[in-house]
Amino acid sequence: MYTLLDRFFYEYTLTHPELLTKTKAFKWPYAPETLESHLNNESTIQSKRDFEYLKGELEFLNRYDQQGLTEQEELSRETFEFIMDVSILDRWIYKNVKYPIDQITGIQVQLPLFMVNNHTIDNVNQAYNYVSRLEEIQNKVSELISGKSLYPNAAEDQITSKGILYRRPFESLEESIHHFNINDGQALPPKSTLRLINLQLEAFLSAPLEENIFYVDFINKLEKIEDENLISQLPELKYRAKKAIEGAVIPSFDALKRTLEELEFQAEEEITLMRFGKEGDNYYRHLLQYHLGLNKEEIEGEYRPRNLNYMAKKMVRVEKQKVNTLLDSLGIPDGKLQDRFHHFIKRYPLQKTKNSIVNFYEAYNQSPRMVEGSKLPIEVSYFPEYVRNFSFEPFYCEGSFDNSRKGHVYINKSLSDYETYMLETYAVSTYALHEWSDTKIKNSTIPLFRRELKLSYTSEFWKNIYVSAYYKNASQEKQVLYAFWRLNNALLMWCDIGIHHFLWTKNEALRYVEENSALNYVDVERIVEETTAQPAKFSSMGFGMYLSDKFQKELEISIDNQEGKGRLLNVFKEGALTLSSFEALLFGKESNVNE
Template sequence: MKKLFIFAAILLASISCKQEPKENAKLSDLFDRYYEEKLSFFPLEATSQGDNRFNDQLPIDISTDFRNKISGFYSKYLGELDEIDPKTLSEEEQVYYNTLRFELNSQLEGLTFPTNLIPFNQFWGLPLTIAQLGSGASSQPFKTTKDYEDWLVRIDKFTVWADTAIANFNAGIKQQYVLPTSLIKKMIPQMNDLANTSVEKSLFYGPINNFPADMDSLTKVTLTEKYKSAITEKIIPTYKKLGSYLSNVYLKAGRASSGVGMLPKGPSFYAYSAYSWTTTTKKPDEIMQLGFGEVSRIKKEMEKVKEQVGFKGTLEEFFTSLKNDPKLMPYKEPEEILEAFRQIQKKIDPNLSKMFNLTPKTKFEIRRTEAFREASASAEYMQGSADGSRPGIFYIPIPDAKTFNVTSGMESLFLHEAIPGHHYQISLQQENQKLPKFMRFGGYGAYAEGWALYCESLGKELGLYTDPFQYMGALGDEMHRAIRLVVDVGIHAKGWTREEALKYMMENEAISEQGATAEIERYMALPGQALSYKIGAIKIRELRNRYTKQMGDKFNLAEFHDQILKNGCLPLSVLEETMDIWAGTKGTVQ
């Protein structure tokens, strides 16, 4: 694995200079060109950012030709970075420089593994993304005639992508680079559900059911015929082809092992995945031991809560009682639950000003999840637009208000998904026009999810967690992330079976077998992704503890949070360098 690029000494040298370096025009131009060219390679990212220039584009990103071209793209910009002397850069520019260098090296290393031979799985991949976009309820716009025509072009290219996917799956079979059988079984009904439908009931008919009010009748008729034809002749046959292939060919070739460790280059791939997702050099063994320690610590906290409320019985029995106690399900109407979340916001407002100087301009709203997706949705944050025209929205699904349990972690959920978690971090990043666009609209899970999980730990300081049942919910959320450190490494590096991972999860948290199965199979499909949350939160807490000790009375929590959020989503390695330098300017780093 390539080494992380550490430039702390260079940064300290630049800070010690009396005169700040002038803006490096060459570097600024490099950032701009990199962002623009990257969007042409990844047009779906442009669409998600509201950039409509590439809405008809869909590259065959799993093809050898594409991978060669994108490798050349990353190498070209890495070469250009090498031509710039970091000593000539300002402190902020060096942060941007280091972030792009990390990104380029990480992406190039990822291309050394044949991940395109598993082009999609049950959790994510283009067949699922295309369905979301084509429904008209996602980022693909359907406001103008051109929008509708763009989507038809994209569908033409999706049929080619699907044929390439089947060819890649076949190549993977020959190289014994395949998915676990249990995951393939979950993919088949997904494809069949999208294929076995009438045209008018197809998810892809959504845009036709929701024409813009100002579109003329003749255009509507013309587009309706085109969409019916596309669904009948292209979309449904493509999903049928994928479903048939998975059922009749690929399922027979599925592997019995659960983790990637048994694949060709498997151990190296998992080590890379852990590095890529955590943006640190922590080894899988170290991460697993960290997880065991966190599970033990959190379980002791749960035992304290059990004793505090006077429950007689085991922790497992306490979990069961929490899920079934009618006193913990006090709501009758959805509006009561929304109001309870609004009260959480009001409760923390007075303390937020003590802990944050930087706050976003983007407005914030709490809404109930729409009815059409409420039954299967999780609570989530949908970011606002960079120009402030669309607010950040905290969505809460409430399919049945009478079964909504307060121990679901309402307070910790609000801190994570809303304020000061994702809303503060994402909004401040998007609003910061000083950042290069690749950073304003990019990010790393270890930082973003780590920040949100760290924010859950601020509950008591913000005036929350005074109710032991709400605190128990927060501990349950934290336990879930700690368990991930154990089972992800167990599955992919220690040879754990799916069943062994399920057993460990269900022994250590209050979760149904159905819920645990979905979680474990997610980790099987996305090696390393589940590590990012807890690793990021631990790093931010570690930095806070370090500077509190070093700075003593000089430590200011609001300033610390401002610095964490200042540069947006960073690799944790770059964040730590930057934060150490911030503390060093105060004469505290030893």
């Protein structure tokens, strides 16, 4: 079974070179180095190929003789089937309901971060691969806008493709932008999201070439190499990189900006998935299934959106009361949470002589390991200037399977008072996430797809398990910060369900978050914008906290006692699992968490 699953992953990786670069799962002779000179093909034709491939693999798996599978093999088979179901539905039923771009996962953010974090340069071939990828960016952007590469082949040129816009047969990208026939069957982001994306693109395009994120990253990587062959070709490499950025990257990002500016002008002010009626609601449930690891019975029963909303609303009320009780015990005057937080930070000032990266490292390095061993290193950087403040919390990038690249976390350079005080808690929770991720990707006893798999609720669960033990015996002022962190997790879940299932307007969402948090208006707006752009993702933050509390209470387990630690670590090494599999491992095969 493992050989079969690894073959599926291998074949998929060969047609998705960005995944190959991220994981470093295969090297020569299994994967030629030239593969890493390409980016993923996002065209209409390739999307259909991916759909047919995934459907065929799932059908093949279902025909596979499942008699005699070990428990681990059955666990992997069930997990693979879950992921295949999600991927097939994404590419078939819901392909037109999901947003093609947003201010967090959009190409203008994730492609630069991918190159910075994942494309390593150790020799001259990898340097030229980097340049080739810069040249291919024009195709990737064209595929996003119009469903075809900039210069399609003969077969592609004869079809009408669909991206953000329609592109007719033999029509160039510029002609499709000029005609501007919007793909009205495609879900498009609301005006506020498009405005944020356009601000990012404007900042990217306004930077001088020598300050362009791709060029700076490329030169920094080249200067660290002592290979004589590479050094002798530095002038040529720099010239090729500049030419690629000026001739491919900047024009394509400019085309994207012009497209989105016109789209912003025509877009609705507020759009949720419910605009698509039953299909939108079904897609939101589908996204909840993926981020929370739920099967069909769970999303239609115990964890249907209405119940999740009740859960989140209750958690907000309970966590808000805990915050106020802790503030009362410290003698903080009554009032709105924003006012009480202001009094709290005046009474307990932080040292502001260090920058936020130094402070993050200090808190990170004080976090004890869950599993015995040496401290896990991590890289910490500020977000690139043109995407500053795009994520409210630290943004984590996973390391590689072969340990050639360690994990990387990005934080905001300019922090609000709330973010400054929460930086320690963010660092501690990031440590938990990094150790879980590192254990998962290096676990050679599980199939490759499980080493790469990420389900949001599992990472949030381990963060909550770890952080709860870390702050268990902390001082009261530290407990306050932990309580604020928990309140924010619950709020994000409530806000997500409110916007995408109960049709909160933006003003309603802003009011609910502001009334129940210590955040200033700018931070409140950032949270609402993030939640609007990524349906269902932030529900995992409250859900992971709920499961952590539930399991610790029902099983009386904790990471800070030997029995609980042993039980938890048996699941810890398994990586991301569906909720039913996760519960079965924690409670035992004969146990039922709902009893």
